[in-house]
Structures are given as C-alpha cells and as structure tokens.
Amino acid sequence: MSVIYPIGGGKGGSGKSFITASLGVLLAKQGKKVVLVDLDLGGSNLHSFLGLKYTKTGLNEFLNKKFKKLDHVIASTAVPDLFVISSTNCSIECTNLFYLQKLKIISAIQRLSYDYILLDLGAGASFNTLDFFLTSNEGVFVTTPEPTSIENTFHFIKAVYFRKIKQILKQHDFNTIVREAVVSSKIGVIKWPSDIIDILVEHEPEKGKLLENRLTEYRFNIILNQFRKRSNVGLGNKIEKVCNKHFYSKFQFLGNVSYDERVHDSILFKKIYINTYPYTLTATDLQNVASKISENGRESLRHSSRM
Amino acid sequence: MKRFEDLNYYQILEIPVRASSFEIREAYRDALSIYNEDSLTTYSLFTDDERNKILKKIEEAFLTLIDENKRADYDSMLVSSGKVDATDLITKDRKKPIPLFPTNNSTNGAFFFKRVQKKIAGKDVNEISNEILSKELISGSELRRLRKAIGIKLEEVFEITRIALTILDSIENDHFESLPPIIYLKNFLKQYSEILQLDSKRIVEGYIKNIALRHDTL
Numbered sequence: 001m002s003v004i005y006p007i008g009g010g011k012g013g014s015g016k017s018f019i020t021a022s023l024g025v026l027l028a029k030q031g032k033k034v035v036l037v038d039l040d041l042g043g044s045n046l047h048s049f050l051g052l053k054y055t056k057t058g059l060n061e062f063l064n065k066k067f068k069k070l071d072h073v074i075a076s077t078a079v080p081d082l083f084v085i086s087s088t089n090c091s092i093e094c095t096n097l098f099y100l101q102k103l104k105i106i107s108a109i110q111r112l113s114y115d116y117i118l119l120d121l122g123a124g125a126s127f128n129t130l131d132f133f134l135t136s137n138e139g140v141f142v143t144t145p146e147p148t149s150i151e152n153t154f155h156f157i158k159a160v161y162f163r164k165i166k167q168i169l170k171q172h173d174f175n176t177i178v179r180e181a182v183v184s185s186k187i188g189v190i191k192w193p194s195d196i197i198d199i200l201v202e203h204e205p206e207k208g209k210l211l212e213n214r215l216t217e218y219r220f221n222i223i224l225n226q227f228r229k230r231s232n233v234g235l236g237n238k239i240e241k242v243c244n245k246h247f248y249s250k251f252q253f254l255g256n257v258s259y260d261e262r263v264h265d266s267i268l269f270k271k272i273y274i275n276t277y278p279y280t281l282t283a284t285d286l287q288n289v290a291s292k293i294s295e296n297g298r299e300s301l302r303h304s305s306r307m
Numbered sequence: 308m309k310r311f312e313d314l315n316y317y318q319i320l321e322i323p324v325r326a327s328s329f330e331i332r333e334a335y336r337d338a339l340s341i342y343n344e345d346s347l348t349t350y351s352l353f354t355d356d357e358r359n360k361i362l363k364k365i366e367e368a369f370l371t372l373i374d375e376n377k378r379a380d381y382d383s384m385l386v387s388s389g390k391v392d393a394t395d396l397i398t399k400d401r402k403k404p405i406p407l408f409p410t411n412n413s414t415n416g417a418f419f420f421k422r423v424q425k426k427i428a429g430k431d432v433n434e435i436s437n438e439i440l441s442k443e444l445i446s447g448s449e450l451r452r453l454r455k456a457i458g459i460k461l462e463e464v465f466e467i468t469r470i471a472l473t474i475l476d477s478i479e480n481d482h483f484e485s486l487p488p489i490i491y492l493k494n495f496l497k498q499y500s501e502i503l504q505l506d507s508k509r510i511v512e513g514y515i516k517n518i519a520l521r522h523d524t525l
Contacts, residue, residue: 151351238341238348241321246311246352 004109004117004136005221005293006039008160009143010152012123015225016040016142018263019286020120021049022274026290028082032115035074035083039105039132040122042095044087050077051270058086062108063094063101070108078272083114097128106135116293123152125159133160134167138219138296140254145224145231150239157220158192161247165196168214172207197248215248221296223289227256254292257285311361315390316368316381324382324395328373335369419466420502423459427504430457440506444520445513451479453503468498475499483518 007020017040024036038046038059047055055075062073062085074083087094097105109117121129133139139160143153197215201208220243224236233256240253260282266273274283317324320334341348342361353361371377385391435456439449454464461479465472474495477485486492493511500510 145347147347147351150347154352232347235347238346242341242349242352245314245321 002112002114002117003138004119005138005140006119006121006133006136007140007142008121008129008133008156009141009149010123010125010154010156011143011149012043014123014142014144014149015257015263016123017046017049017120018273019140019142019223019225019257019289020118021046021272022286023290023293024050024082024084024116024118025079025272025274026287027116027118027294028079030290030294031081032294033081033083034116034118035085035112035114037085037109037117037119038087039119039129041087041090041097041128042092043122044090046120047084047086047088048267048270049272050079050082050084051272052077052084052086053270054088055084055086058089059105060087060090060094062105063090070105070112079275102128102131106131109135125156127163130160130163134164137217138221140221140223142223142225144226145228145235153222157243157247161215161249164215164218165211168211172210212248216250218249220249220251221293222251222253224253224256226259227285228259231256252296254289255285257289258282311364315385316372317391319365319368320372324385324391326372331369331372335365335373338365338369416467416469419463423463423467423502426458432456436503436505440509442513444517445510446517447477447479447481447514450499450503450510453505454479457503459502464499464502467502468495470495470498478514481517481521483521486518489515 007016007023009016017038020036024034028034036046036050038044040046041059047053052075057067057073057075059073061067062070067073070085074085076082077084109119119132119135121132123129141153141156143149197208197211199208200211222236222239222243224231236253236256240251243251258281260277260280262277262280263273263282266276269276274286277283311319317326320326320331320338322330322334326334339362340346342353342358342365344350344355344358349358371381382391386393432453435453439445439453442449454461461472461475464470464475473485474487476482478492478495478499487495493515496511496514497507500507
C-alpha cells in the first residue's frame with residue numbers, strides 16, 4: 001500500500017515544491033519507490049526543482065484522455081526510483097478543475113502503487129487544494145518562521161479541518177442536524193471548525209463522538225522551512241504543542257530546514273539541490289525530516305497490519 | 308476549539324501531577340510565552356477574547372498549583388472526582404527546590420551540636436578548662452588549644468553558631484584589628500565558649516580585658 005503525503009501550507013514561496021522534490025530524492029535514495037505529483041495547477045514548477053526542463057507526459061495527457069491510466073503519464077527523473085507527474089503542459093485554464101476531473105485525479109492517485117506518493121500543492125486554501133490535501137489521512141505543512149506564513153498556515157489548518165469535518169458529515173449524512181444546530185446555537189460565524197463538534201456533542205452526543213474520533217485519526221506534520229540563524233528555535237515545538245491542545249487531530253513537528261542561498265543557485269542552474277550540495281546544513285536538515293517520515297511510515301504500516 | 312475548560316490545571320500547564328514547584332514555574336513561563344499577545348506562535352490563531360480566556364485559565368492554574376495548600380485542596384478534588392488516581396499523588400516523591408546553601412538550616416546545626424557534645428563527653432579536658440578559667444587574661448590561642456584538645460573542627464563551630472570562619476579565626480589568633488565591634492564580639496565569644504562548655508561570662512570578661520590591655524600597650 002502506498003503512503004500518500006500531500007505537502008501544502010497556506011503561503012506561496014514557503015518552499016513546498018523545494019521540500020517535495022528534496023524529500024522525494026532522499027526517500028528514493030533510501031531505496032523507496034517514490035512518485036511526486038505536481039498538483040499546483042497553474043503554478044506548476046516541481047520539475048524545475050528536479051532539474052527537468054519539461055516532461056514528455058504529464059497530468060494533461062491523463063486529463064485529455066490521451067492516456068487512460070495515470071501510470072502511463074509518469075515520467076522518470078535523473079534519480080533512480082524517483083518519478084514525477086508534472087502538470088506543466090496542462091492548459092492555462094486547468095487551475096480551476098471541474099469537480100469530476102478533480103475526483104478522477106484523486107481516485108487515480110489513490111490507486112497508484114508506490115512506496116511514497118508526495119503531492120505538491122499550490123498556495124492558498126481553495127477547494128481543489130483542500131481536497132487534494134485530504135486525499136490521505138496525513139498531511140505535511142510547510143511554513144516559514146515568519147508571522148505572515150504562520151498566519152496563513154493556521155488559516156490553512158482550520159480550512160483543512162473544516163473541509164474534513166464536512167467530508168465526514170456528508171459521509172454520515174447528518175449534515176442537516178448540524179445546520180440546524182449551528183443556526184439555533186446563535187454562534188453565527190464558525191471561527192473554530194471544531195465548534196461544530198461542540199455543538200454536535202451537545203445536540204447529538206453519539207454523532208459528535210464519532211466526528212471527534214474520525215478527526216483524531218487524522219495527522220498533521222509541520223516543517224519549518226527557511227529557518228535562519230536568528231529564528232526562534234522552539235517555534236516548531238510550540239506550534240506542535242498549541243495545535244495538539246486546541247485541535248482534535250494529532251500534530252507532529254518534523255523539524256527545521258535551514259535557509260541556504262544555494263537553493264536559489266541550484267534552481268538557476270537547474271540542478272537538484274540535495275545532490276549538488278549534499279553536505280550542507282540544509283541537506284542534513286532535510287535528511288532528518290526524511291528519516292522521520294520513513295520512521296512514521298513504518299509505524300503506520302505496523303499499525304494498519306495490526307488492525 | 309477543543310474545550311480548554313475541560314482540561315485540569317496540570318493538563319493546562321502540561322506537567323505531571325507530581326511536578327515540583329520549579330517545574331510549575333517553568334511550565335507557567337512557557338505557557339505565557341506561547342499564549343501572549345505578541346507570540347509568533349499563536350497571535351494569529353486566537354481572537355483577543357479567546358486569548359484572554361486562555362491566559363486567565365493559565366493564571367488560575369499557576370496560582371493554585373504554586374500554593375501548597377491550594378494545591379492540596381485541588382488535588383483532593385481531582386481524586387474525589389475520579390480525574391486523577393490517588394496513587395499518582397504521593398506527595399513524598401514531589402521534588403522540593405534544592406536550597407542554595409544546603410547546610411543552612413536548623414536541623415544541621417543540631418546535628419553538629421550533638422556530635423560536638425559527644426566529643427566532649429569522650430575526653431577529659433577539665434584540667435585545661437580550669438587552667439583557662441583561672442587566668443585573669445584570656446587569649447584566643449588558649450581557646451584554640453582547648454578546642455584542639457577536644458578535637459572539634461573550626462568548621463563545626465561555624466555549623467552550630469553560624470559565626471563566620473574568618474571571625475572565629477581572628478578570635479583564636481587574637482587578630483584584634485579584624486574583630487567585629489565589642490557588642491557583637493561579646494555575643495560571639497559567649498556562643499563559642501558555650502560550645503566548649505566553659506563559663507561564658509568568665510571567658511568574655513577575660514578576653515575583653517586582654518584586648519583592652521593590648522590596646523593600652525600599643
């Protein structure tokens with residue numbers, strides 16, 4: 001069974017694609033079969049981080065039905081065991097996917113058979129991004145230690161959460177109860193997605209409990225990218241602490257990734273950073289994050305086999 | 308928001324129920340750094356209203372747990388409501404802050420006093436004592452001779468009397484210029500001679516006379 005990691009985060013430029021590409025390379029080097037999917041439709045540039053100018057096939061060939069299976073549009077990279085599905089050749093309008101197209105992509109991704117599937121998502125919290133993020137039971141946020149980025153991250157977490165709750169509600173068909181409850185509880189605007197749980201627990205304790213349990217299964221991972229010398233060292237752990245206390249899901253801080261000018265250079269020269277500068281602080285940080293992810297993977301596999 | 312109100316004070320500060328007062332203080336400081344208005348971590352997560360509620364709760368938790376009596380009440384409340392297992396609350400194991408000067412308490416003085424008394428009981432030093440007491444002028448070197456004959460260390464005298472070692476040293480070596488003012492000196496001499504089981508009145512008298520004489524001759 002493949003482990004799917006959507007990699008998102010509210011703000012643009014926080015390094016989602018860079019992290020996706022680097023983790024992909026590192027996991028592939030561990031001997032895992034990895035595929036990266038560029039789902040930043042309309043702003044796709046994951047291939048550049050992999051040192052590729054373009055790919056022969058990509059998501060577009062799947063969407064326009066040139067190829068029936070997603071497997072057939074996967075392109076290889078310079079790294080053995082690392083593959084990519086690019087969205088560069090998608091039409092300009094594909095930023096706004098049709099609902100059915102989105103479902104088609106999601107179910108095709110879920111059927112891929114790789115050790116790791118990393119989804120590179122776009123900035124913002126549009127429905128497309130959120131739904132791609134919720135493809136898996138686990139997601140990764142990339143944020144930088146700046147107020148703007150953290151603001152957006154919290155917004156993104158809440159949005160994902162809210163979307164997740166809606167998903168669960170739809171599946172269990174108690175949408176109307178919630179709608180009534182929200183209206184009658186005079187809260188008006190829902191600021192905290194989990195307020196819904198509180199309302200539901202009050203009105204229909206059993207269903208509220210179910211929702212709570214489902215949310216507890218969900219895992220968020222946090223990466224602090226572009227970490228500079230003067231950044232607050234404890235920030236990541238503090239975010240993890242606060243989120244665990246105030247949301248129902250589990251949050252894990254995967255680590256800081258140091259800022260490095262040479263990331264910029266490697267993009268300019270279309271080189272893979274982690275291969276060009278493998279002995280830098282940043283590369284070591286990425287290595288640590290990657291090994292944490294593969295540890296988690298083992299854990300969740302063990303967990304699922306037990307069940 | 309996950310209901311913060313449902314958490315008990317220990318959960319709010321994220322400390323074990325056996326936490327020491329030091330840990331409580333640390334946890335409180337951490338919590339404030341996370342939830343204060345300018346905190347990079349949370350300023351965008353909560354509205355002012357939510358933040359104030361949380362901060363109030365943290366304050367409440369801290370003030371309760373840091374006060375031994377209030378904490379005991381709170382603990383028994385937790386136990387009786389079934390939230391905490393009584394066996395987790397063995398207060399004996401609770402770490403107390405380590406004193407800055409580990410010997411600075413009365414029990415220690417009593418311990419050394421007993422030890423010194425034992426030493427005196429085991430030695431026959433009446434001869435030296437009587438010799439000292441019979442003298443008109445009493446010098447520090449004689450007091451030292453007696454102390455050494457019994458086998459008491461100067462540090463032990465310090466532990467019992469808390470008179471600084473430098474002062475005890477000056478007394479024994481007759482370094483008059485570095486002695487404290489007479490009013491203190493009298494008291495120090497009294498305590499010192501009581502340890503040596505000498506007539507303190509006689510010692511103070513003889514010692515002061517000795518000083519005065521030396522002063523005159525200078």
